[in-house]
Amino acid sequence: MSAVAELTIFPMDKGVSLSPYVARALAVIRQSGLPHALGPMGTCIEGEWDEVMAVVTACFEELRKDSARINVSLRVDWRSGPGGRLAAKPASVLEKLGQGGPRG
Amino acid sequence: MSAVAELTIFPMDKGVSLSPYVARALAVIRQSGLPHALGPMGTCIEGEWDEVMAVVTACFEELRKDSARINVSLRVDWRSGPGGRLAAKPASVLEKLGQGGPRG
Amino acid sequence: MSAVAELTIFPMDKGVSLSPYVARALAVIRQSGLPHALGPMGTCIEGEWDEVMAVVTACFEELRKDSARINVSLRVDWRSGPGGRLAAKPASVLEKLGQGGPRG
């Protein structure tokens, strides 16, 4: 079983320079040890459902220390079957375009 | 403190008639006793962060009983301060348009 | 054909009191004449794809007049077949719970 979750979390009371807060959330994600991938609009995390949700809550707890309003967007694609989907999902798309190569 | 979360959850392996599955998730939400509001694109739930996340997981556990792939979208607006925001948030918007009435 | 879209749009450079901006977006949606429903986490709009996307852009143009950073979340459920889904979608869910009544 594998849940791939994309998490976007930021404070809404700190103006427009948000990268310091995103960095704190990313540090929490790294501490979890779960596979993850930082992107332009969020960070994808892979794990069992409960593992992923525990990390999401830990990120929230980190930001609530000094934020009065927090916005969270979470999208999860869960499926039974093997993991390794952070890499396998985009590779499968590229393969369909005939560009999978050794990584696809 | 109050988290307002909009949850959209559905199986991806059951075709396009999804309302029976959404109904099962809504039944789980109702059992939680948390304030909620069913809408066209999801159900909004209000509570403390941990309460809301527990309901989200309970909905997931209900659907995973017979689904091999599940899609979840969750958006949370958390802020310190009083609750009652399921009604207060839209009322505040209508008030700005001069249409709040006694509830706005 | 019918697209049901939930739009959440707000400026990120105006602090935490966002209802005046949401109200301006809602006014734009109303001017479109499309069926819509204001909720705690966004406004659902129903129409043809191009109609809905034109309204989304009009909301964005309204807020960009005085915002330097804008956050948009849009989720669309499009399907072939009849419209009227702003009411029909939640009614279908309630019907499955045995609570549809004459409208369900």
Place this chain on the structure above:
Amino acid sequence: MSAVAELTIFPMDKGVSLSPYVARALAVIRQSGLPHALGPMGTCIEGEWDEVMAVVTACFEELRKDSARINVSLRVDWRSGPGGRLAAKPASVLEKLGQGGPRG
């Protein structure tokens, strides 16, 4: 001005093997010539608002050719100022963690 949009689009009437459809959407994005980045949960696209929305509609038009129900999730972070944000946003986060390096 720069809009960074993450698009997730898939048919809901084709079962769970979705990568052929995601590949068709990605091909449309590539044809646009806009900077983009494929990820595990969606593809990020950068451009002017109208450019990005035109690509989103083109992806939708591609999938509607043979789909009866389509799910779209779109999140946009628009801001005035320079572009190049597909790379600059994650780099800014890593820099805060002291790991920006030559790319950050």
